[in-house]
Amino acid sequence: MPALVPESTAAVELDSAQSEQIVDLDRVRFSWHATPPWVIDIEALRVSRGERVFLRGPSGSGKSTLLSLVAGVVTAREGTVRVLGRDLGALGGAERDRFRADHIGFIFQMFNLIPYLSVVENVALSCGFSQRRKARAGGDIDAEAVRLLEHLDMGGANLLHRQVTDLSVGQQQRVAAARALIGAPELVIADEPTSALDADLREAFIDLLFRECERERSALIFVSHDASLAPLFDRTLEFSRINATGTTPREAQ
Amino acid sequence: MILELAIKSLRNRKFTSALTVLSIALAVVLLLGVERIRQEARESFASTISGTDLIVGARSSPVHLLLYSVFRIGNATNNVRWDTYRALASRPEVAWTIPLSLGDSHRGFRVLGTTPDYFTHFRYARDRKLELVQGVPFTEAHNAVLGAEVADALGYHLGQSIVIAHGAGDVSFSLHEDHPFKVVGILARTGTPVDRTVHVTLEGMDAVHAEHTGAEGDDPLAAALHAQSAPADGQAGEEPKRAITAFLVRLKSRSAALSMQRSVNEYPGEPLTAILPGATLQEVWEIVGAVEKTLLAVSALVVVVGLAGMLVALLTSLSERRREMAILRSVGARPAHVFALILGEAAFLTLCGIVVGIAALYLGLIVGQSWLESRLGLLIGVGWPSSHELGLMLMVGTAGLLIGLIPAYRIYRHSLADGMTVRI
Numbered sequence: 104m105p106a107l108v109p110e111s112t113a114a115v116e117l118d119s120a121q122s123e124q125i126v127d128l129d130r131v132r133f134s135w136h137a138t139p140p141w142v143i144d145i146e147a148l149r150v151s152r153g154e155r156v157f158l159r160g161p162s163g164s165g166k167s168t169l170l171s172l173v174a175g176v177v178t179a180r181e182g183t184v185r186v187l188g189r190d191l192g193a194l195g196g197a198e199r200d201r202f203r204a205d206h207i208g209f210i211f212q213m214f215n216l217i218p219y220l221s222v223v224e225n226v227a228l229s230c231g232f233s234q235r236r237k238a239r240a241g242g243d244i245d246a247e248a249v250r251l252l253e254h255l256d257m258g259g260a261n262l263l264h265r266q267v268t269d270l271s272v273g274q275q276q277r278v279a280a281a282r283a284l285i286g287a288p289e290l291v292i293a294d295e296p297t298s299a300l301d302a303d304l305r306e307a308f309i310d311l312l313f314r315e316c317e318r319e320r321s322a323l324i325f326v327s328h329d330a331s332l333a334p335l336f337d338r339t340l341e342f343s344r345i346n347a348t349g350t351t352p353r354e355a356q
Numbered sequence: 357m358i359l360e361l362a363i364k365s366l367r368n369r370k371f372t373s374a375l376t377v378l379s380i381a382l383a384v385v386l387l388l389g390v391e392r393i394r395q396e397a398r399e400s401f402a403s404t405i406s407g408t409d410l411i412v413g414a415r416s417s418p419v420h421l422l423l424y425s426v427f428r429i430g431n432a433t434n435n436v437r438w439d440t441y442r443a444l445a446s447r448p449e450v451a452w453t454i455p456l457s458l459g460d461s462h463r464g465f466r467v468l469g470t471t472p473d474y475f476t477h478f479r480y481a482r483d484r485k486l487e488l489v490q491g492v493p494f495t496e497a498h499n500a501v502l503g504a505e506v507a508d509a510l511g512y513h514l515g516q517s518i519v520i521a522h523g524a525g526d527v528s529f530s531l532h533e534d535h536p537f538k539v540v541g542i543l544a545r546t547g548t549p550v551d552r553t554v555h556v557t558l559e560g561m562d563a564v565h566a567e568h569t570g571a572e573g574d575d576p577l578a579a580a581l582h583a584q585s586a587p588a589d590g591q592a593g594e595e596p597k598r599a600i601t602a603f604l605v606r607l608k609s610r611s612a613a614l615s616m617q618r619s620v621n622e623y624p625g626e627p628l629t630a631i632l633p634g635a636t637l638q639e640v641w642e643i644v645g646a647v648e649k650t651l652l653a654v655s656a657l658v659v660v661v662g663l664a665g666m667l668v669a670l671l672t673s674l675s676e677r678r679r680e681m682a683i684l685r686s687v688g689a690r691p692a693h694v695f696a697l698i699l700g701e702a703a704f705l706t707l708c709g710i711v712v713g714i715a716a717l718y719l720g721l722i723v724g725q726s727w728l729e730s731r732l733g734l735l736i737g738v739g740w741p742s743s744h745e746l747g748l749m750l751m752v753g754t755a756g757l758l759i760g761l762i763p764a765y766r767i768y769r770h771s772l773a774d775g776m777t778v779r780i
Binding site: 174176201204205216224231232233 | 357361364365367368369679680682683684685686687688689690691692693
């Protein structure tokens with residue numbers, strides 16, 4: 104179990120260094136099959152501590168692939184992906200998985216929750232794979248989970264003890280947000296988290312997410328095709344502009 | 357963490373998990389049950405006779421002789437003359453002999469004509485003596501002692517009159533109705549063919565047959581009178597015409613068994629066969645052994661089917677669980693964790709199946725023990741599992757794990773390929 108593996112000293116150094124550059128992509132190229140055409144071809148992309156970045160682009164343009172690169176699920180074929188100053192390409196698969204567990208919270212578009220775990224267990228799941236986030240969440244993981252859920256307006260006893268499959272999509276997304284935020288990861292990645300929500304719920308969700316990211320001092324990369332959300336963010340990146348691939352969205356899977 | 361997830365995920369799929377556990381448990385019950393019956397059958401088979409060094413009968417194959425003299429299966433083709441028996445029984449190296457006369461039956465149960473020596477010398481299992489639960493051994497010629505199962509099945513009690521029939525069938529046309537035997541004793545259960553035998557005296561049997569063969573159109577009153585006088589005849593001395601089917605021999609020293617066997621086989625008076633019961637029992641068991649091996653193979657196949665059911669259940673769950681795996685990956689689970697999760701589920705299901713199976717088997721044994729004993733004559737012990745059985749369970753467990761590797765590997769490949777891309 105990774106939770107029992109002691110932390111590498113490098114991770115501790117990163118903390119003390121308080122690196123302001125959370126994400127730093129340098130001439131990154133990627134394709135699923137080792138050779139061009141590239142799906143990702145990004146000259147530079149930086150996200151600094153606590154920053155809220157909106158990444159806009161049509162579905163299927165390779166945004167999810169970019170997120171996989173940042174999260175260390177896949178590695179760049181060319182160039183370097185640095186997260187918290189760490190070159191992910193230089194890490195082994197297991198190290199990248201642990202790095203992700205320690206420093207990155209993830210929110211998917213929908214169906215974010217594990218159906219057989221309770222609401223609190225779903226939130227606490229992040230700490231199960233990371234000793235560091237467990238430590239940062241304080242002694243009592245469940246209490247911290249409940250605290251976060253309360254902040255996200257999910258604290259009611261009737262909600263906490265509901266089957267996760269019985270929650271509405273909006274409620275599920277808030278539980279997912281709590282899971283991404285518990286243990287204060289430096290980076291939260293949200294991949295179209297609001298696209299399954301009604302328009303009036305979207306902004307409320309984003310507000311909650313902002314508030315909690317600020318509290319945990321987490322940077323946020325928020326991906327959506329919905330340009331109307333862009334004004335809420337510190338910075339908006341047009342994916343088609345930063346990504347220099349000539350491919351059409353369909354080819355880019 | 358992973359184990360906890362595995363158990364929770366199984367609990368979430370209670371119905372399929374329970375079915376899977378049930379099918380594995382049933383397979384385990386079958387495997388262990390067959391194995392136990394096999395062991396007990398072998399043991400009770402080997403313990404049908406003990407303390408006897410030689411069995412002597414008319415010339416035939418050793419297996420045949422053993423089957424009819426000990427198991428009451430089939431019939432002797434020839435008899436042994438009484439004077440031959442007397443001559444061999446009086447050899448100096450002989451400790452005791454028990455004459456056996458077969459060929460009659462009572463309502464489907466074999467009738468064995470013998471002497472009171474049978475109750476003092478006959479041994480089964482590990483040197484166990486026959487015990488009477490009621491009554492006494494023979495005191496008079498027309499006495500009968502019933503095996504436990506005969507008494508149970510026919511509901512006989514002491515003092516009852518029974519009539520024996522010629523031949524071994526259930527329905528016989530020549531009943532020796534004029535010579536009823538009186539039940540004077542009932543034997544304790546032995547788990548051997550003794551339980552299914554009606555024991556009568558040789559003298560009584562002689563009287564029945566003498567009358568039967570001798571006086572065709574006799575007046576029934578005269579026959580009855582003759583029957584009453586029979587005990588006196590028996591005590592008076594030798595019946596020159598008497599013949600027996602076989603006899604059991606105990607020697608003063610076991611080491612003389614082989615030379616005695618040779619000398620019986622070369623007996624000049626008439627063609628005889630002597631067998632060492634232990635060796636011939638082994639020979640018969642080897643014939644029966646093919647059946648028991650087949651049984652074991654069939655129950656092993658049932659285990660395979662049970663595990664295949666688990667494989668199907670796990671594989672069908674995989675497609676809907678790819679999303680779950682992506683979520684786990686996003687919170688930092690390694691592909692190895694995902695692999696371990698599925699393997700853990702397989703291991704847990706198999707383990708539950710084994711535990712439930714063993715529990716069910718013991719429950720069944722405790723409940724069904726008396727039934728098995730009375731209906732099949734099998735006394736299945738409710739002891740701790742033998743190391744052999746534990747070995748079998750270990751094999752089932754290992755097979756479960758190996759089968760679990762298949763879905764675990766598939767989901768591992770998926771999670772490597774999918775990464776965190778959630779496919780709906």
